Amino acid sequence: MTKPETILKAEDIHKSFGRLEVLKGISLEARNHDVISILGSSGSGKSTFLRCLNFLEIPTSGKVTVHGEEILVKNGKPQNVRHIEDIRSRLGMVFQQFNLWTHRTALENVMEGPVQVKREPNAEARDKAEALLKRVGLEDRMHMYPSQLSGGQQQRVAIARALAMEPDAILFDEPTSALDPELVGEVLKVMQSLAAEGRTMIVVTHEMGFAREVSSEVVFLHEGRIAEQGPPDEMFANPKTEVFERFISKVK
Amino acid sequence: MNPIEILFEYWPRLLDGALMTLKLTFLGALIAGLVSPGLALIRVQAAPMAQAPLRLYVSFIRGTPILAQLFLIFYGSGQFRPALEEWGLWTFFRDPFNCALLAFALNSTAYQTEILRGGIMSVPQREIEAAKAIGMSRSKILRRVVFPHAYRIAWPALGNEVILLMKASALASVVTVFDVMGRTRQIFSRTFDFSVYLWAALIYLCITAAFVLLWRQAERRLSRHIHAPGTPRASAQPFKESQA
Numbered sequence: 001m002t003k004p005e006t007i008l009k010a011e012d013i014h015k016s017f018g019r020l021e022v023l024k025g026i027s028l029e030a031r032n033h034d035v036i037s038i039l040g041s042s043g044s045g046k047s048t049f050l051r052c053l054n055f056l057e058i059p060t061s062g063k064v065t066v067h068g069e070e071i072l073v074k075n076g077k078p079q080n081v082r083h084i085e086d087i088r089s090r091l092g093m094v095f096q097q098f099n100l101w102t103h104r105t106a107l108e109n110v111m112e113g114p115v116q117v118k119r120e121p122n123a124e125a126r127d128k129a130e131a132l133l134k135r136v137g138l139e140d141r142m143h144m145y146p147s148q149l150s151g152g153q154q155q156r157v158a159i160a161r162a163l164a165m166e167p168d169a170i171l172f173d174e175p176t177s178a179l180d181p182e183l184v185g186e187v188l189k190v191m192q193s194l195a196a197e198g199r200t201m202i203v204v205t206h207e208m209g210f211a212r213e214v215s216s217e218v219v220f221l222h223e224g225r226i227a228e229q230g231p232p233d234e235m236f237a238n239p240k241t242e243v244f245e246r247f248i249s250k251v252k
Numbered sequence: 253m254n255p256i257e258i259l260f261e262y263w264p265r266l267l268d269g270a271l272m273t274l275k276l277t278f279l280g281a282l283i284a285g286l287v288s289p290g291l292a293l294i295r296v297q298a299a300p301m302a303q304a305p306l307r308l309y310v311s312f313i314r315g316t317p318i319l320a321q322l323f324l325i326f327y328g329s330g331q332f333r334p335a336l337e338e339w340g341l342w343t344f345f346r347d348p349f350n351c352a353l354l355a356f357a358l359n360s361t362a363y364q365t366e367i368l369r370g371g372i373m374s375v376p377q378r379e380i381e382a383a384k385a386i387g388m389s390r391s392k393i394l395r396r397v398v399f400p401h402a403y404r405i406a407w408p409a410l411g412n413e414v415i416l417l418m419k420a421s422a423l424a425s426v427v428t429v430f431d432v433m434g435r436t437r438q439i440f441s442r443t444f445d446f447s448v449y450l451w452a453a454l455i456y457l458c459i460t461a462a463f464v465l466l467w468r469q470a471e472r473r474l475s476r477h478i479h480a481p482g483t484p485r486a487s488a489q490p491f492k493e494s495q496a
């Protein structure tokens with residue numbers, strides 16, 4: 001069996017905010033169909049790392065390659081800035097706080113990327129957006145504004161918005177952390193179905209159930225470094241490092 | 253003459269004045285409205301040094317009476333007539349209407365710039381981030397996210413500014429523009445009948461009222477996303493009964 005192709009590769013990512021070094025050299029590779037869960041305690045740099053992948057945060061140094069297009073960063077300066085927008089359009093992102101455009105309806109939120117960034121014709125984008133909203137179970141909420149939707153519904157719109165760009169991979173930053181407990185399930189269910197259809201996903205999460213059962217690989221960050229990494233079964237069964245052992249005993 | 257007779261006799265002139273007031277106000281506000289978005293962006297994004305001239309301009313406009321600004325342009329241009337003639341600008345400045353329009357446009361530009369700047373700064377950062385994350389270019393983000401929000405936030409204050417400008421436009425009568433106030437003064441100097449000023453006040457009031465109505469209508473359309481019916485919780489939960 002040949003290995004699936006590499007979709008995203010991050011090499012030796014460093015990031016400092018002033019004197020605070022948050023990421024101390026992180027490398028990660030996501031192959032097609034991978035679902036990678038990133039775990040770690042608060043402040044370990046999970047969000048920062050994820051945001052470095054699509055350059056919402058510019059790394060201090062390192063290299064990010066998406067679908068063969070690479071951006072090398074030295075001294076906080078990306079070498080080919082022009083590729084940034086391109087890489088972003090190839091990576092979907094789902095935020096903790098949904099970040100929907102509040103002045104647009106659910107449907108308009110989902111259509112925005114295809115029409116404005118990919119320049120797809122309106123009618124085509126609308127059909128696709130309707131299908132995607134249906135897929136996340138919101139066919140009867142398409143014309144509502146974010147203020148009329150619950151957190152769980154907003155997050156599902158946000159997922160549909162990311163899917164509409166037909167991304168090579170989707171980044172999730174604690175997609176269920178801002179939700180009331182009873183709304184977490186509906187979002188996890190959608191994410192699970194994405195994993196099942198073979199989407200490449202990188203998920204920062206505190207949901208141990210998701211990390212164990214859905215992901216193909218778990219990465220544990222500690223103080224800006226990867227402390228442990230591997231398939232979830234192995235990692236959870238016998239943690240190699242003391243920090244990870246302490247981490248799982250705490251969240252259990 | 254009683255007030256009704258005054259109106260009967262002079263309504264064409266008053267109407268003419270009203271049209272002039274409208275023209276002066278809305279043209280001035282429109283010109284300012286076209287220039288201010290760019291200036292507001294500079295105020296938000298440019299380096300402090302690059303902003304210095306703009307800040308000076310805004311401080312000057314805000315710190316001096318609009319009548320002084322009008323005189324500066326009207327009488328000032330007279331002082332420099334030879335130079336202006338040489339540059340072919342005198343035909344513009346010779347007309348008091350143009351001087352008034354320029355003064356009002358410059359004045360309103362300063363205020364609108366500051367209002368919009370406030371709007372731009374209140375745009376939710378998260379939404380800008382979401383736009384970046386799907387690969388939108390900077391200019392697209394401005395057009396699709398930043399300005400749509402900024403205008404919604406600034407809308408009521410911008411309406412206020414237009415009303416203030418409309419009232420200030422009465423000053424144009426001082427430099428012989430025949431707006432509502434110009435016509436009224438003209439009529440008064442013939443009839444010495446005080447009631448014509450009451451009619452003038454009524455005209456200003458009507459213009460303001462009509463404008464407020466229109467502006468609110470637009471505001472309602474712009475803020476549909478906030479006042480849309482249906483509370484989040486009531487329709488939120490597909491699986492469960494709503495909880496207390």
Ligand SMILES: Nc1ncnc2c1ncn2[C@@H]1O[C@H](COP(=O)(O)OP(=O)(O)OP(=O)(O)O)[C@@H](O)[C@H]1O
Pocket residue numbers: 017020022040041042043044045046047048049
């Ligand atoms: N823009 C910023 N400026 C300065 N410091 C920052 C900035 N963003 C993050 N940090 C710091 O970087 C460190 C890592 O933050 P990060 O948000 O990546 O953590 P996290 O692992 O996502 O935590 P959490 O689980 O709480 O979301 C923290 O100490 C944080 O204070």
Ligand SMILES: [Mg+2]
Pocket residue numbers: 046047048174
């Ligand atoms: Mg985080």
